[in-house]
Amino acid sequence: MRVLVIGSGAREHALCVALRADPAVTALACAPGNAGTAAVAEAHPVAAADPAAVAALATGWSADLVVVGPELPLVAGVADAVREAGVACFGPGAQAAQIEGSKAFAKHVMTAAGVPTAQAWPVGTEAELHTALDEVAALNAPGSPYVVKDDGLAAGKGVVVTADRDAALAHGLAVLEGGHPVLVEEYLDGPEVSLFAVTDGTTVLPLLPAQDHKRRDDGDGGPNTGGMGAYAPLPWAPDGLVDEVLTRVLQPTVDEMARRGEPFSGLLYAGLALTSRGVRVVEFNARFGDPETEVVLPLLRTPLAGLLHAAATGTLADHPPLEWADGAAVVVVVAAPGYPESPRTGSPITGADGEGVLHAGTRTAADGSVHSAGGRVLAVTAVGADLADARRVAYERVAGVRLEGAHWRTDIGLAALEGRITV
DSSP: EEEEEESSSHHHHHHHHHTTOOOSSSEEEEEOOOOGGTTEEEEEOTTTTTTHHHHHHHHHHSSSEEOOSHHHHHTHHHHHHHHHHHHHEOOOTTTHHHHHHHHHHHHHHHHTTTTTBEEEEEEEEEHHHHHHHHHHHHHHHHHHOOEESSOOOOTTTTTTEEEEEEHHHHHHHHHTTTTOOEEEEEESSSSEEEEEEEEEEOOOOEOOOOOOOOEEEGGGEEEEEEEEEEEEEOOOOOOOOHHHHIIIIIIIHHHHHHHHOOOOEEEEHHHHHHETEEEEEEESSOOOOEEEEEHHHBBSSSOOHHHHHHHHTOOOGOOOOOOSSSSSEEEEEEETTTTTTTTOOOEEEEETSTTTEEEEEEEEOTTSOOEEEEEEEEEEEEESHHHHHHHHHHHHHHHTOEEOBBOOOOTTTTTHTOOOOOO
């Protein structure tokens, strides 16, 4: 099978590593890729969000399967164009990808499907924003933070969760001034969980749950980011959690999308809060999450190409049950100085070719050296016999990386390890 991966981050690097390990894959390409993916896959320049360009590359390269990593190409209709060109594609079409592209759309789907989620107020004007903040303050428990979201795509950084009403108002106004509507939501207490599911639009196969660390600094301090690290599985997760989410969230959502005539095939990502009132959906994404992909895929023993091809061709019901490795996986994100507000790029990196080091925002200079090219620069991964072992190895590998002024959290998975997460 010839597989083409679209994207240029650590998620795509993780996908390429997993696909390269599948004996069925005879050729692997990543477009446009980065300095890390070039070591395991052919590199091809392409504008990832240009449907015609990606479809032309897929046919010209004779791809048997295209795997679209990021959300922007999906919302732009890349998967539609690839399928129209006669190539199997893992990823939802543009209409179905609106489940991530518009949080208001996702709320409509959840309401119709009976999926539990936070109460929300769509906002299009400053006056509506003031009213929504007043209403959510009356609904929330005293002292609870406000949750204000950019309704459109924001690379994981469009959400502000703050007890400061002025800060919540300022974020909402900035989003409105940027031309996007706003969603104000009630606050959901409890730990958050990321659960991926592979689906062909009918059958749904959930993967292992993981937990992301969104805040930049240790102890969940600092600004929200695209994700500073993750671990899997979750030693504190309640028994039956995956089955409950499949029954109450994932399958009803896929069924509702099919009922609407907008079938969702690809990777449905449910961001969940395990609240005092039960499971609630925080958000849906239409693709593999980053950095959770970097800990889920290393634990998957089932060959990845066959699984994704089954989803892309509507044959997932015939696929064997998924098999998982024992142990745990941890990923620690190494970020550029100034991330997320104003990351400094262009700095040389050493140790980027170390074991378990995935490239998120890198480029290769003319002399062959590797330089930073984004806010999240590297995702350093490790698999261990248990969470403690995986953490130890991951941080040993982080110590082997050199990037001037780099920042990373030192507490990825630590609360779980110390038993400080309760449901």
